[in-house]
Amino acid sequence: MTQALKSVELSPKLATKSGRPLSIGVGTGTKVKDLKRADASNSESIIQTLKLALDSGFFHVDTAECYTTHPEVAEALKRSSKKREDLFVVTKYIPPGNVFFEQKSTGAHNFVDLALEELGTDYLDAVLLHHPFFKPDIKPDLETAWKDLIEAKKLGKVRHIGVSNFRVEDLKTISKISAIETDNNASYQPAINQIEFHPYLQEQSPGIVKYCQENNILVEAYGPLTPLFRVKEEEKDHPLSGLLPELSAKYDRTPAQILLRYTLQKGILPITTSSKEERIRQSLEVFDFSIDQADVDKIDSVGSTYKLRTFFIGQF
Numbered sequence: 001m002t003q004a005l006k007s008v009e010l011s012p013k014l015a016t017k018s019g020r021p022l023s024i025g026v027g028t029g030t031k032v033k034d035l036k037r038a039d040a041s042n043s044e045s046i047i048q049t050l051k052l053a054l055d056s057g058f059f060h061v062d063t064a065e066c067y068t069t070h071p072e073v074a075e076a077l078k079r080s081s082k083k084r085e086d087l088f089v090v091t092k093y094i095p096p097g098n099v100f101f102e103q104k105s106t107g108a109h110n111f112v113d114l115a116l117e118e119l120g121t122d123y124l125d126a127v128l129l130h131h132p133f134f135k136p137d138i139k140p141d142l143e144t145a146w147k148d149l150i151e152a153k154k155l156g157k158v159r160h161i162g163v164s165n166f167r168v169e170d171l172k173t174i175s176k177i178s179a180i181e182t183d184n185n186a187s188y189q190p191a192i193n194q195i196e197f198h199p200y201l202q203e204q205s206p207g208i209v210k211y212c213q214e215n216n217i218l219v220e221a222y223g224p225l226t227p228l229f230r231v232k233e234e235e236k237d238h239p240l241s242g243l244l245p246e247l248s249a250k251y252d253r254t255p256a257q258i259l260l261r262y263t264l265q266k267g268i269l270p271i272t273t274s275s276k277e278e279r280i281r282q283s284l285e286v287f288d289f290s291i292d293q294a295d296v297d298k299i300d301s302v303g304s305t306y307k308l309r310t311f312f313i314g315q316f
């Protein structure tokens, strides 16, 4: 099976340190039972699932300070036979003021140092600011946090700096900071914006996908399989409930593979996860077929008749 993104254009072309083009990411956030870590009962299962994903061919790993999964990621990386330079390890810094987990870091720069230690690595492939919703009365503010990431990149601790859940106006704010702080060095512009994306939420915020794609910011999709399992029981006849099985039969792929391939053909890189070996394997088998443009357009238009936002509901 080839890992080349057949007829899929991703921009910018990010890669592992060894030069392998970035591919679908495996997430470690939505399987955590207790973000407070008072009971890390599913710790071993997170390690094993991630190890399975790495052994199956995933090499892009997504974690975050608030998932509290750095120790599990470190352990899975240790147990896997993959070389560090062939991996793309991403973590996210969450602005302070969140009550649902105990934040160890005192700022974004300090977070990078802690993450390096917890993940058992001497560099991170990317660090993202988890969201732009900084509280006005708590430090650091957005500007300070972004400057900290610029500094961490200058020091070689981080290869790429980026964001998650950012709106166009937030991206413009940090782009200006990067330009001023680095004398217009383009490599310090945000490289990634990881957002909720699926046919039922094609714009997490107005114009965000277009803006990112026009400004060399890779859009990553979390929740790409949302239409398959997050629609409420009473709404099971949602618009894609007919089209996905139809396309699944036409292309001889699972509905999940159709959604992942659809996301890639939109120029967006999915971050997915599964606890099941078969699904983990299938989610990588999306590079040897393509969906006709007319069917991509159909998913877009049918999907746009229904709205489903699962994360950051109060913020947008």
Ligand code: NDP
Binding pocket: 026, 027, 028, 029, 030, 031, 062, 063, 130, 164, 165, 194, 195, 221, 222, 223, 224, 225, 226, 228, 229, 254, 256, 271, 272, 273, 274, 275, 276, 279, 311
């Ligand atoms: P997905 O949309 O890929 O959903 C994954 C879920 O889909 C799993 O629970 C899995 O369950 C289920 N699934 C997998 N395959 C299938 C299938 N064939 N049919 C039906 N269900 C299936 O991604 P997530 O929303 O879970 O997010 C992925 C990652 O993105 C997170 O782990 C996290 O790292 C990141 N994320 C980032 C956020 C941010 O704010 N930046 C917010 C949310 C997530 P099963 O185990 O049973 O297969």
